[in-house]
Amino acid sequence: MTTEVTLAQDVLHDNARDAEANRARFRAAGVYVLNLMSAPGAGKTTLLERTVEALKGKLRLAVITGDIATTRDADRLAAHGARVVQLNTGGACHIEAHQIEQAARPFALDALDLLLIENIGNLVCPAEFDLGEHDKVMIYSCTEGHDKPAKYPLMFKEAKALLLNKIDLLPYTNFDVDAALADARALNPAVEVFQLSATQGTGFGAWLGWLENRVAARRS
Amino acid sequence: MHEVGVAQRMVEIALAAAAESGGGKIVSLRLLLGTLTCVDPATLAFAFTVAARGTPAEGARLDVEPRELLTACSCGAHGGDVVRGRELRLDTLDLEEPLSTGSTP
Numbered sequence: 001m002t003t004e005v006t007l008a009q010d011v012l013h014d015n016a017r018d019a020e021a022n023r024a025r026f027r028a029a030g031v032y033v034l035n036l037m038s039a040p041g042a043g044k045t046t047l048l049e050r051t052v053e054a055l056k057g058k059l060r061l062a063v064i065t066g067d068i069a070t071t072r073d074a075d076r077l078a079a080h081g082a083r084v085v086q087l088n089t090g091g092a093c094h095i096e097a098h099q100i101e102q103a104a105r106p107f108a109l110d111a112l113d114l115l116l117i118e119n120i121g122n123l124v125c126p127a128e129f130d131l132g133e134h135d136k137v138m139i140y141s142c143t144e145g146h147d148k149p150a151k152y153p154l155m156f157k158e159a160k161a162l163l164l165n166k167i168d169l170l171p172y173t174n175f176d177v178d179a180a181l182a183d184a185r186a187l188n189p190a191v192e193v194f195q196l197s198a199t200q201g202t203g204f205g206a207w208l209g210w211l212e213n214r215v216a217a218r219r220s
Numbered sequence: 221m222h223e224v225g226v227a228q229r230m231v232e233i234a235l236a237a238a239a240e241s242g243g244g245k246i247v248s249l250r251l252l253l254g255t256l257t258c259v260d261p262a263t264l265a266f267a268f269t270v271a272a273r274g275t276p277a278e279g280a281r282l283d284v285e286p287r288e289l290l291t292a293c294s295c296g297a298h299g300g301d302v303v304r305g306r307e308l309r310l311d312t313l314d315l316e317e318p319l320s321t322g323s324t325p
Contacts, residue, residue, distance in 0.1 A: 002248075005241045007310040011229050011251075093222055124258040125222050128308075154256050157302070189299040 015129055018097035022104075022132025029109035032218040033117065034211075035131050037155055038139035039148075040121030043165045045073045047139060047198040048118060052082040054208055059215060061114040064103045066095045068120065083107065094125035097132055113215050123148065127155035134218065135160035140184075142166050142175040149183035156184050161192040163207060168197040223259055226308065227267035231277050234313050238276055245316040246272075248281040254305040256289050285311070 010016065026033045038044050048063060055061055062083040065073040074086035087095060087103045100117065107115070117133060119126040127136075138159035140148060143166055149156045156162070162184055164177070181193060192210060196203030230249065238246050249268075253259060261284045272278045289305030 002314040002316055003241070003244075005237050005313050005315055007233060007237050007312055009233050009237075009310045011226055011233065011308045011310060014229070092225075128222070128258050154258060157256070186299060 012129070015097050018101060019130035019132040022097055022100055023134075025101075025104075025109065026115070026132060026134070029112070030219060031109050031112045031115050032215045033115045033131075033133040034214075035117045035119055035126075035133035035136045036139060037119045037123075037126045037136060037159075038121060038141070039123045039144055042121070042139045042141040042144065043198045044118050044121065044139050045076055047163065047165060047196075048077060048116060049080055050198050050201060050204060051116070051208065051211070052077060052080045054204065055114070055211075056081060059113040059212070060111060061116065062107050062112055063116045063118065064100065065118040066099075066120050068092070073118065089120060093120060093122050094129050095119050095131060096129055100131045113219070114211070123152040123155055127152075127158050135214065137161045137163060139163045139165050140180075142170055142173055142177070142180075146176045146180035146183075149180060149187060153187050156191070157187045159188065159191055161194065161207075161210065162188075164193065164195045165198055167195050168200045168202060223263040223267045224271070226259055227264055227271040230268060230310060231271045231275060233310055234277050234280075235275055237313060238315055241315060244276065246277040246280040247314040247316050248283055249277070249313045250283045250285065250311040252287050252307040252309045252311050253284050254287045254289070254307040256302060256305040257308050259308060261286075280313075 036044055063077050064085050064087055065077060066087045066089060067073055068089055068091055071086045074084045077084045085103045085106060087099055089095065117131060136158045138155055140162060142164060184191060194203055194207040196207055234246055234249050238244060253261060265282050268282050272280055287304050287307045290303045291300035292303050
């Protein structure tokens with residue numbers, strides 16, 4: 001004989017609760033928070049380096065950079081004068097909300113306009129975990145192939161903006177921009193798309209303009 | 221890729237609920253799993269078996285009910301808001317022992 005017990009519980013409930021606490025803290029401080037996600041090697045750190053450099057003196061910003069190991073990304077970003085905390089997950093494939101709460105402690109949040117979170121390079125798991133950010137941004141490089149929206153739908157669906165990176169390499173690949181963007185927009189019709197090259201700076205004006213508008217909208 | 225963590229949380233939730241209901245061995249556990257989540261059912265089943273070892277959930281059957289993606293868009297594509305398909309939700313569990321009479325939680 002067995003007895004049925006109703007659970008009705010989200011398995012990731014703890015993370016959702018921590019993310020809401022983060023969101024409330026960010027809102028109270030008036031800081032705009034972005035969660036940047038991509039596959040490994042899509043160019044997150046290079047994109048952040050150029051972004052941080054361009055916004056220097058314009059916005060008060062800080063970066064939390066997540067990696068399984070090493071402080072290499074933090075060192076690269078600190079070289080551009082950014083306030084940066086390195087978060088090492090020690091093998092975990094994504095960042096969770098409670099880790100952001102801890103990593104953000106050194107920052108005076110109300111003295112920041114923008115907090116950028118560089119998630120672990122992984123197209124799968126980071127999309128599942130709300131960190132309390134305002135928006136998710138996905139960086140997708142053309143060297144990854146144009147089939148990725150169809151293969152990894154959740155991250156494309158969750159992204160507020162999609163940065164198609166490494167467009168300077170398009171002539172050397174068989175990447176079909178129209179096919180990739182059609183698949184991405186089928187999943188996420190409202191997604192803002194920016195085609196750029198983080199190493200060359202191509203297309204950066206539009207991305208930075210969008211980012212500054214999002215920060216301004218948060219402040220007002 | 222984070223199935224081990226998910227399985228550990230599932231066992232924690234199940235053990236807490238079982239203890240609240242008077243304890244006993246957990247026979248089965250029902251999970252609603254959205255197809256848009258990044259959790260692989262076979263990997264999760266294995267991780268659950270391992271995570272349940274040495275607990276009242278050891279040997280419990282994991283019933284995974286897939287929840288197909290449904291969006292709020294009538295356009296036929298998957299562009300709308302997700303109505304169903306992101307679940308990672310424990311629904312019910314079955315305990316071997318009946319609830320002890322006379323003690324209502």
